[in-house]
Amino acid sequence: GAVVSQHPSRVICKSGTSVKIECRSLDFQATTMFWYRQFPKQSLMLMATSNEGSKATYEQGVEKDKFLINHASLTLSTLTVTSAHPEDSSFYICSASFEVTDTQYFGPGTRLTVL
């Protein structure tokens, strides 16, 4: 159990376009979902925390207008990278938590390449 999926797994887009990444908890309801970014050979950096039905909480330095997060249901959160630029190229990973557990279950990640 506790499977999290992400779609797409890879995306290549032109500079200036917007890209939407979906994160789904397949077999459980996730009150809280997290979005991370990971640059090559580096660690995961938390971008934002989203709770179902409320606005996401962004980490310092993360532009909320650039990285739009919507947690519309207990099984789906989306991250939209607006007006993407080459420096946004990265590996984006989501995770989801039950309400009362400490463990986060991670999705497989989405590789974004902006040309």
Add this chain to the structure above:
Amino acid sequence: SQQGEEDPQALSIQEGENATMNCSYKTSINNLQWYRQNSGRGLVHLILIRSNEREKHSGRLRVTLDTSKKSSSLLITASRAADTASYFCATDTGGFKTIFGAGTRLFVKA
């Protein structure tokens, strides 16, 4: 900012040897977790150790936690080539916020 620092940054060993990775952190924690990541893939949760625990085992994994030194170690015994991956510690300081360390890249030679 990153809470955890791990050492070594990279570790290369022969199959069958043990691998030890260390993690240090800065602030008080509720728990500490270890994750594994194969290249270009998502994270796999390995083990969680709570702040009131000192040692935990799971198969070939052994994790220790020393809250007085703010450090943890992950030991993989009898390593296999398939253990080649990056290993991250992650700390939960409360409020559902998990902060990851820089990671150790382990390479196990067959």
